Amino acid sequence: MISSMTAFARSSRSGPLGEFTWELRSVNHRYLELSLRLPDTLRGLESRVRDLANRELSRGKVDIGLRYVPPVEAASLELNEPALQAVISAAMRVRDHLGAHTESLNPLDLLRWPGVVKSADGADQETLENEAMHALQAAFGELKATRRREGDRLAELIEERAAGVLELATKIGERIPAIREAWRDKLRERIAALGVPVEPARLEQELVLAAQKGDIAEELDRIGIHVKEIRSSLHKGGAVGRRLDFLMQELGREANTVGSKAIDMEITQAAVGLKVLIEQMREQIQNIE
Template structure:
């Protein structure tokens, strides 16, 4: 099954010390590009979260936001003395560069992120809960990408059916179009009251048949349609392969249009290009 790169997931879990929630948003991108927003107390999770994303996804820009709403348990507040000391030292170093600096306000130091911390029982337990909840969110994101991927595959498959019908109809029309063109040439000569050389006429028709021979292009279109179906059925990270096949389909449709000598073949080439472009837009969202 192919998967879309567009999805959203949100999970939440309440615990003894507060409520954890993850929001994951993914959109299409050439490569896997994670963007993490974690509270300072959960920074050590970054490596594990990135590893989980690499194992679960292959492409897409993924925004991962963790929020922690802490419960007011009336516990004691603690000062991270090491962080506060570093902050004061940095402030004094800057103050030395300024003439008559304002005195350092202790409340401003306490307001700095990570200086004032609640007395939580086990920060490591919170990290484990957050990582476990992230894995649940990632599973939901992957399920959403799979559902949308299935919808995209159905849309592409419908257009492949239409392309197959266009190609089959054009195969049947080619002999009729050549016969009609031969008739027009004969009529033109008659209207001009010119002497019609049967040998010269046959030579011209042979040249026309060679220039307008689209059997190879039609065969390639059928082959590419079959390959797109195979890739969709195989699933996995198929986006780049499908994008390449869209380029090949478009190349054959362009060649078909350049060889067109009848309004019906011209219209068929236009119809094919429209269908291929519609598929290409959908393929851009496939992982």
């Protein structure tokens, strides 16, 4: 099962410690890039959030935001006196270093400092952070489920186009013998029109050279192999986006060669069709993890 890198998830968890609401937004990216927005009270969660994201995801640009609403009972604030005194002492020392032109300490700024205000039920910071992480795990579960559902739809689209590539390659392969024979007849007609005698051996040599110049059997075989690898990767699942992107490059190279060697209008048109299907697959694969 493959996963898309484009998804959104929102998870809320309410309880005695308040309400925790996580929002996760994910879009395609070459690597895993995280952008975090955490309230000051829970800013210490950043390393844990990053660790969890790295375990859960492989690629994508992911925005992670948390909104925390303390419980109503927290209206009667309980100060953590040791923490408050430590913050005040540190602030006074900083002010002494800066000189007399510094502004006075703002009490509201002190209250915003993590750990200065205790929660209403006396829960410590670790308990608060653990509760927030439980809600985040649920959000990641929803995000991954959404990415998998989107991945299933992408896999169907890619499979349809891969089947189209294989169908066109098969038609081109079936057309080759008739093209070779038509080329032989055309070459004989041109020689006859010139009225110049040509040795049979020389004629056969020219026919062989022309056949080699327009031979695309190897390219068609490799196209079939690449399509088989694409299907295998889709069936295998996991983080296969980079592998699929590489296979698209190889398919594109083979399609370009088929087009450049084409000595027949039908093959030229089929080569254009191959390129269109490959480009459509490439666009879809950019969203695969």
